[in-house]
Amino acid sequence: MQHFPAPVEKLIDCFARLPGIGRKTAQRLAFHLLSLPAEEAEEFAAAITSAKSEVGFCKFCQNLTVGEVCPICSSPTRDSSVICVVSDPKDVAAIERTAEYSGLYHVLHGVISPMNHIGPDDIRIRELLARLSGGGVREVILATDPDTEGEATALYISRLLRGADGLRVTRLAYGIPIGGHLEFTDAATLGRAIEGRREI
């Protein structure tokens, strides 16, 4: 049953369709927007429209960008012989925050997940292979999440790349997080930390 004017109900519906937003929260957000000055609400609407219309995918790394090529791919200071493969633009942001990496990226926009009917052709593996066939890449770092699907995706890609001439395929290191405690580290992580131990 409808208890608010139709445009308000419509706005509540739009919010309620967002992930993790229930009906009550949607109502609260919609009423907050209604209480804003007209310009601020308009700014919000315009932000949605322009994010959707202006932002596309970089033709090389598939990351989100305005224009054809993203700032990272078009930067002359980045090492174009290393490509870090991630599942999501947010992962690019996370790695950039470390300021440890100067190579390029490749964003898959998902991971292989048979449970969700996402196969290798549904994520941007084809684009990665096309990039690699162009030559000039000496290392591919597979940086998908260390969960079942991320591991499977990394394994799948590493097999595709096996035997490519002079190409190193690597995976991020697993281990105890900095600041972590051995006592509270799960067995799987600790096992990997022992397996991947290094000389000091």
Next chain:
Amino acid sequence: MQHFPAPVEKLIDCFARLPGIGRKTAQRLAFHLLSLPAEEAEEFAAAITSAKSEVGFCKFCQNLTVGEVCPICSSPTRDSSVICVVSDPKDVAAIERTAEYSGLYHVLHGVISPMNHIGPDDIRIRELLARLSGGGVREVILATDPDTEGEATALYISRLLRGADGLRVTRLAYGIPIGGHLEFTDAATLGRAIEGRREI
């Protein structure tokens, strides 16, 4: 530091400004919107614009409405001699859901709250007095929340209305909620339930 294209950062900012939405959630919501088909994102933007531009306040009860007078105030079947005063349009929706009430409403859009610098002139008490001065009202039900500010607002209005000829001023009943347990009812509520006991 900015790790996403400017329009995406802008959209994240807009979401992050909503109440109860942190930076991480804002990011998640923005990326969800980006992943939607263009029409759905456009629908969201349009919903904001039209809710803001089409929805105004009913010139009588101050509830949200499209047009000058809301459906409740313009309904011929409602009893216009009873006015239920609430603080928020959501309270109108809550009372309407009970289907117990056939009078009209008056929405204050807030409560008196000195802590937040909201005085009697900042909520729509003046509009209520103007409505009452028109005559024809025999009962005003003060239905603000039973918290400190709601109580103070009800008390303030009841004093303003004291002595108005033939006008009954009432407050919602307090007591144990239906389905509640005496054992778990707080002392304040239980005290009010005893005080307000009725013959059966």
